[in-house]
Amino acid sequence: MDNPNDVKELIPEFFYFPEFLENQNDFDLGRLQISKERVHNVVLPKWAKSPEDFIYKHRKALxxxxxxxxxxxxxxxxxGFKQRGPAAVEALNVFYYCTYEGAVDLDAITDDKERKAVEGMISNFGQTPCQLLKEPHPVRLSQEEVEKRKSQQDSSPLNMFEHLSDLKSFFVEGISDNVPLVKAVVPKNQSHSFITQGSPDTMVTVSQNCLLGTHGWLPYNKNISNYFTFIKDPTVSNTKTQRFLSGPFAPGVDLAAALFVVSHDGKLLFSGGHWDNSIRVTSLVKGKTVGQHIRHMDVVTCLSTDHCGIHLISGSRDTTCMVWQVLQQGGAPVGLSSKPIQVLYGHTDEVVSVAISTELDMAVSGSRDGTVIIHTVRRGQYMRCLRPPCDSSLPLSILHLAVSWEGHLLVHTCLEGKATLKDKNTLHLYSVNGKHLCSERLKEQVTDMCVSGEYVIIGSEQGYLSIRDLYSLSLCSEPMAMRLPVRSVSVTKEQSHVLVGLDDGKLIIVGVGKPAEMRSSQITRKLWGSSKRLTQISTETEYNPQQESN
Known part of the structure; x- marks a missing residue:
């Protein structure tokens, strides 16, 4: 602390880039002077298991x-105020005078040698930032204070991942009786005008018979704890008003969640699997097809969109992937570009899973040939091919993919032709640069999967909903029994609920449970200029798989 020349700082890579700690190219960096030991990878502290673990814990500490x-x-x-003056001296925060803003006027130095010498000193010692504050900066709110403020607000749902031991499942009602619910999602960027603030969002559902539903969804109100308001779309129960996705679909296509993508404003549905190899755009408001794009040479098998809704990626039986731009008008999606902006090649069998991140410039595809290929979105440039480890000689398929905000790639592999579940399904985790981090064998057949924050949510054919830690792939809590096969899973934008579509058409909503005295059977929500009475889901509709099976 007494040596003004001994100044150290942690560069940003210490919080996001584990690769810089490894000598991956095996460069000859010499040997230590005393022990003569070869200089290779950075020696990590004992509390870090790997470079990835070191960076993860560093970020957690930050x-x-x-x-x-x-x-x-x-x-x-x-x-702030301790950058200069007596407060800086007292805090041992004084640096070489040339580093401070305005300390030297280079334009006033006429001698070239003197100017170069001063420039060299500034370059060597660095530059102190501009002083922005002359008074002490206020203390940040503590987590306890933040939670207290949230609890006083009308619309502040509990994060379900912070209360994993308190999760409960609630049965809303069958969307379409005995018809599997293959998609249930609340789009995250729904706009509300000033007049309709506080009104319900739209929850979009797709049943296996192509029945479309646009339901009302409100996740939270302080009068009803952390439960929710669900308003069923009346058109799904009336045969005269039901809206269906136009068909027919191609022979052999299994209608699953991967075939459907809902635009982020909840107005459009993009779908694949059609007989004419097209990607269709359906208006959820009108219930009619408003776009049809035929570029693939065979049936479209999977679709996915990025976090911002800028691009959509499609995979096909023709072994190719295509990246499409989602057209915007007035900030709202209106369709797809007339032709793909990228066509991606490399697989030798049909593509069955895709994922995309425009922010990280990653377009990822998985195929029945057992490979995962990563391209860039902007240029369509091939980056790398991943082959998840497998001890069996049976064919390996990449059935599900997901990309996290930080670029972690989650891969679900399945051994084709294996009769028993033992060692048939495996999860693999890769870094953004394709390094295999860990694997976890599963006892169930995965039917749908998504990543939310630092968690993985998985639905299975055996009727279980599991939540796993993204970095270790270990279970965070006991799997929740749903009795019937799970067909779709999605997490709401507030991370307050998981929407689960079951094989019998039921919609199950998983959220945080609260004491019974906090619940009420009905609530009144006041909108601008009017009040509307909405049915509230509470303990009477708690989902009990044991009762359902009797």
């Missing part, structure tokens, strides 16, 4: 409650 409580002290040193 985002910890302790750092939040002391963040204002760092701001005072770097940008």
């Amino acid at each position: 985002e910890s409650e302790y750092v939040s409580a002391h963040l204002h002290e760092w701001i005072d040193l770097i940008f």
Whole structure:
């Protein structure tokens, strides 16, 4: 602390880039002077199991409650009142005079040698940021204070991943009796005008018979704890008003969640699997086809969109993938580009799973040939091919893919032709640069999968909903029994609920349970200029698989 030349800082790579800690190219970096030991990978502290674990724990520390409580002290040193003057001296925060803003006027130095010398000193010692504050920065709110403020608001749902031990499942009602519910999602960027603030969002459902539903969804109200309001679309129960996705579908196509993507504003449905090899765009408001794009040479088997709704990726039996631009008008999606912006090749069998991240420039595809191929979105450039480890000689298929915000790639593989479930299904985790991090064998057949934050949500053919930690792939809690095969899973934008579609057409909603005295059977929500009475789902509709099976 007494040596002004001994200044160290952690570069950003310490919080997101584990590869910089490894000598992956096996460069000859010399040997240590005393022990003569070869200089190779960075020696990690004992608390870190791997470079990835080191970076993960570093990031956790950076985002910890302790750092939040002391963040204002760092701001005072770097940008605030302790940067200069007596407060800086007292805090041992004084640097070489040339590093401070305005300390040297280079334009006033006429001697070239002197100017170059001063420029060299500035370059060597670095530059102190501009002083922005002359008064102490206020302390950041603690987590407890934040939670207290949230609890006082009308619309602040509990994060289900912070209360995994309190999760309960609730049965809403059958969307289409005994017809599998293959898609149930609440689009995350639904716009509400000033007049309709507080009104329900739209929940979109697709049944295996192509029945479309646009239901009302409100996740939270402080009067009813952390339960929800579900308003069933009246058109799905009336044979005269039912809206169906136009068909027919291609022979042999299994209608599953991967064939459908809902636009982020909840107005459009993109679908594959059609007999004419097209991707169709259906208006959920009108219930009619508004677009039809035929570019693949065979049936479209899977679709996916990115976090922002900018691009859509399609996979096909013709072994190719295509990246499409989602056209916007007034900030709302209106359709797809007339032709794909990228056509991606490399597989030798049909593509059965795709994922895309525009932010990370990743287009990922999985095939029945057992390979995962990663291309860039913007240029369509091939990056790498991943072959998940497998000890069996049976064909390996990549049935599901998911990409996290940080670029972690989750791969579900399945051994084709294997009769028993033992070692048939496996989850694999890869880094953004294709490094295999871990694998976990599953005892169930995965039917749908998604990633939300640091968690993986999985639905299975055996009727279980599982939540796993993204980084270790270990179970976070006991799987929840759904009795019937799960056909779709999705997480709401607030991370407050999981929507589960079952084989018999039921919609199950998983959320955080609260004490009984906090619940009420009905609530009144006041909208601008009017009040509307909505049916509320509470303990009377708690889903009990044991009772259902009797």
